Amino acid sequence: MRVRLWHDALPQCSIDAMSMQADPRKLTAVRAPDDWAPASWQGRAAVQQPTYPDADALAAALAQLQALPPLVTSWEVLALKHKLAEAAEGRCFLLQGGDCAESFADCTSPLISNRLKVLLQMSLVLVHGLKLPVVRVGRFAGQYAKPRSADTETRNGLTLPCYRGDIVNAPEFTAAARRPDPQRLIEAHSKSALTMNFVRSLIDGGFADLHHPEYWDLAWVEHSPLQGEYRRMVDAIGDSVRFMETLAGPIGSFGKVDFYTSHEALLLHYEQAQTRQVPRQWGWFNLSTHFPWIGMRTAQLDGAHVEYCRGIRNPIGLKVGPGVPPDTLLHTLDVLNPDNEPGRITLIHRMGAGRIANELPPLLRAVKGEGRKVLWCCDPMHGNTESLASGVKTRRFANIRAELDAAFDIHAAHGTRLGGVHLELTGENVTECLGGARDLAETDLARAYKSTVDPRLNYEQSLELAMLIVRKRGNATPHAAG
Numbered sequence: 177m178r179v180r181l182w183h184d185a186l187p188q189c190s191i192d193a194m195s196m197q198a199d200p201r202k203l204t205a206v207r208a209p210d211d212w213a214p215a216s217w218q219g220r221a222a223v224q225q226p227t228y229p230d231a232d233a234l235a236a237a238l239a240q241l242q243a244l245p246p247l248v249t250s251w252e253v254l255a256l257k258h259k260l261a262e263a264a265e266g267r268c269f270l271l272q273g274g275d276c277a278e279s280f281a282d283c284t285s286p287l288i289s290n291r292l293k294v295l296l297q298m299s300l301v302l303v304h305g306l307k308l309p310v311v312r313v314g315r316f317a318g319q320y321a322k323p324r325s326a327d328t329e330t331r332n333g334l335t336l337p338c339y340r341g342d343i344v345n346a347p348e349f350t351a352a353a354r355r356p357d358p359q360r361l362i363e364a365h366s367k368s369a370l371t372m373n374f375v376r377s378l379i380d381g382g383f384a385d386l387h388h389p390e391y392w393d394l395a396w397v398e399h400s401p402l403q404g405e406y407r408r409m410v411d412a413i414g415d416s417v418r419f420m421e422t423l424a425g426p427i428g429s430f431g432k433v434d435f436y437t438s439h440e441a442l443l444l445h446y447e448q449a450q451t452r453q454v455p456r457q458w459g460w461f462n463l464s465t466h467f468p469w470i471g472m473r474t475a476q477l478d479g480a481h482v483e484y485c486r487g488i489r490n491p492i493g494l495k496v497g498p499g500v501p502p503d504t505l506l507h508t509l510d511v512l513n514p515d516n517e518p519g520r521i522t523l524i525h526r527m528g529a530g531r532i533a534n535e536l537p538p539l540l541r542a543v544k545g546e547g548r549k550v551l552w553c554c555d556p557m558h559g560n561t562e563s564l565a566s567g568v569k570t571r572r573f574a575n576i577r578a579e580l581d582a583a584f585d586i587h588a589a590h591g592t593r594l595g596g597v598h599l600e601l602t603g604e605n606v607t608e609c610l611g612g613a614r615d616l617a618e619t620d621l622a623r624a625y626k627s628t629v630d631p632r633l634n635y636e637q638s639l640e641l642a643m644l645i646v647r648k649r650g651n652a653t654p655h656a657a658g
């Protein structure tokens with residue numbers, strides 16, 4: 177079946193996966209580190225790792241994991257790296273989003289398809305408004321491990337290991353649930369594969385076909401105050417597609433993966449077991465995901481996570497929070513990207529609305545001043561988390577928006593370019609973040625607060641943010657090259 181998609185009607189990044197294959201010198205680093213191996217991280221301090229009580233069971237699970245097929249391929253990984261390089265040059269925009277943490281129980285058809293729908297809809301808004309291709313990257317198919325502020329949790333005098341995400345243990349506060357279980361590594365791999373498989377099938381089967389926008393409508397869109405604006409965009413794109421088809425005939429089929437996956441490369445045994453060499457490519461790839469990132473709590477320059485990531489050829493995200501000295505950031509770039517390869521590094525800054533004005537400029541000056549090629553991406557979520565008096569964790573839409581607005585302005589003022597956003601969101605009608613078009617109040621939060629970790633934007637808040645990005649970027653003065 178020939179699948180027609182709205183993506184095809186819109187500008188594509190100029191070099192695709194095939195031309196990457198044709199001229200690998202364009203993007204590849206010139207050498208692989210010769211003092212690196214998939215296990216060399218084990219010689220460094222590895223924070224945020226569980227202690228598995230049964231070493232033999234861990235070894236057996238890892239051996240099993242190592243023998244399982246990969247979730248992604250090296251050519252997809254390299255194609256994404258190329259697109260991220262394009263985004264750094266202003267020729268694409270990165271949209272990266274999904275749950276703070278996936279759970280095994282949420283590996284269901286409606287949850288996966290609704291998350292895909294909201295990301296597709298946001299990307300439609302961005303493509304239409306920014307007149308740029310959008311690189312869509314989900315925080316899914318592997319986002320099962322979470323960094324925690326303490327190794328243990330104590331309730332009523334009982335101390336147990338903390339919950340580290342479904343890939344490690346279960347959230348219930350019992351000794352059995354909290355015991356790190358290596359079989360969960362296998363289950364995480366299989367749930368990731370199921371998620372991937374469903375996403376690929378939906379997309380290949382025409383889920384994102386603009387001729388059928390009803391496929392990716394979420395029921396309660398109809399009641400949203402944003403519905404009118406959104407519908408007008410869908411109609412405008414539909415008109416363009418029909419116009420182009422009238423002139424040129426049916427527009428091309430969609431033969432390559434258009435949705436990429438990412439997760440925090442936190443649980444290093446899992447990442448190591450999925451680190452592979454492939455025929456006709458040099459070096460090593462993490463084939464559990466296209467785009468692993470290093471979280472803020474595990475970005476130590478001499479730590480295990482940086483050591484692991486420096487040796488794989490995937491594009492790498494690096495979260496950058498308040499207080500990172502510019503010199504440290506530059507040294508981390510030296511380690512992770514010694515050849516200054518375009519597309520290799522995405523710096524995801526997450527400063528908080530109140531701190532970005534002071535924290536970001538020194539980093540921009542240092543990175544730009546040293547001529548480092550990076551894609552700058554803003555995560556306006558993680559610096560804006562707060563606990564209410566009731567103990568509920570939330571984020572205010574106004575702060576998320578303010579950080580993103582400030583990020584665009586600060587980049588413009590420094591001659592650098594904000595080329596992407598990183599968001600925590602869901603396609604469900606949850607009430608976890610305050611504000612937005614419907615102005616959710618504290619009293620609304622209890623209605624549908626489902627996250628066990630960080631609060632997510634709901635469908636409507638996500639779409640609103642996409643519209644705000646378009647307005648903001650549309651009005652921003654053209655960026656100087658950066």
Ligand code: PEP
Pocket residue numbers: 276323470471472473495526558630
């Ligand atoms: C996250 O992205 O869920 C996360 C924990 O982020 P950070 O490392 O920026 O705190």
Ligand code: CO
Pocket residue numbers: 276277558600629630
């Ligand atoms: Co989070």
